[in-house]
Amino acid sequence: MTDQTGHHLHDGQLDVRVSTKGGSVSAAFFEGTPVFVAAGGPDRRAACFPLVPFGNRVEFNSFNVGDEVYCFQPNSNDPLYVHGDGWLEDWTIVVSNSQTIELSLRHFANDITPYDYVALQKISVSQGRLTMDLSVQNHAAKPMPFGLGFHPFFARTEAVTVKAAIQTFWTERQGHLPGPVAAIPADISLADGTTLPARFTNNAFSGWDGRAEIFWPELGISADLEATPNNDVVMFYTPTERRDFFCFEPMTHLPNGHHLADLGGLVLLESGQKLQSGFSIQFRKSSND
Template identity: 45%
Template sequence: MSLDVLQLNNGMLSIELSRFGGSILSGSHRGVPIFQPTPTGGLASLRHGAEASFPLVPFGNRLEGNTFTFSGNRFVLAPNAGDPFYLHGDGWLASWQVVSHNETEACLRYVHDAIPPSPYAYEALQHFSVEGGRLTVTLSVTNRSAFALPMGLGHHPFFPKTAGTRLIAKAGRFWTERAGHLPDQPGPIPDALDFERGNLVPRQWLNNAYEGWDGKALIEWQEHDLCLEIEAQPPFRHFMLYAPEDADLFCFEPMTHLPNGHHLPGFGGLSILEHGQSLVGTMTLSPRLLSEGR
């Protein structure tokens, strides 16, 4: 089998990975899909037609104006994905090296050299493992630039959205959206978009950041007797909720920082990494049948 596509399978979970974009192509629990593979314009979409999840590195979402200022220096990044703004980092548009792979584990590596005018040079690693009913993904980035830079991590999974899809996730604050799909203002979470006690995922357009997340979420698909527990360790303390209007998919995106963090106070949670320093985050996805209980 070509190492372009990697299979992980332990009899309960089946996960298909691609080194193109460092992406998850599909995943199922006892034969029932837990992702919604979707064309995105990422490298895996170009190679395979769709991807189910891709990594956000060296930071996620959009960079307003494609510029930022740090330590008195102004840096420029070129648009990279058909969007006016630099979008979702580089990892989803690059080929990753297969470091190791067996029936239940895989490790992928991506090294990015600074391409002027961008200052970002870094190494990213992803480790995937399936054990029992759990998929664990550990993502890291190490600054290889000669100077400190703001960096972050995230995941961009696509999930099925049915009429009865319910989400439980606790957060502290909500960001509205402004022109350019950029975050606007923080404030209280609207009732219809407050998922602390559980709420249906609405069929309206969604593209909003939540901060102060406790790192836990639960997605329920009553129609399929299936749910998915998501748990992300610090530094994942934010998430994006994205869905096209009336689409059969939505995205719950764990992130270490807010979108457009380069232009927010405190860099929106982006970590300032010196040369050689790393940022590491682990996320677990645990599907189970609702009828089985906890």
């Protein structure tokens, strides 16, 4: 079903609305309760968007592959090029029905970015589970570093808790770039299950096992998150200017991977090579016990 608000996916428990703008989920309801919040994208109407051909920022708006230097121009109000192109561009519907939609994006190199690629995304709902699959294929003549990710904006309540097995905490330095590794702060102890800190956080965690749990006691809803094994990084974001959402973002690489050892997990794809990633969220009713 498609109308002026986008394509609707529904399975009896989940109602998910998908927009071709940014290839994004614009809303998600579980048994009528909003579990995503529209707070992202260029117009703040996206509730989840794909990170392609990589996520987060690139320091200096440039990077090297061997002796080749590539440059970006800012693609938003941020002074650094951020989150790739998928969240900003119009995707094309390939296939759609009441429970599944497949979208494609053909992006050509331009004066903003040197990346040339095709991205494919499949979003589906079934028995309370939202599944998102994403792939990218390098169409440039030369090798380029690629990564993938998902940027959901989860509904925030006072008592919501997040639990995830992680190993390494990355501090944040100027420019919202990853800083030195440090001890995990007590107020975001994800491994033990944490409520959300009152302060601003925007940090990467690496060594993630690809699984997480979210529990909203006030709503009587829980969610089991599972990402494909190549998503061993997660970004955890709690803003202070808005208190109605938080972000838990699976990624295949660290932010600013272009300037980190081993590309921070970015994969150097030869022309024609592909990278794939997947992420699912199983929603269910939970007791408050």
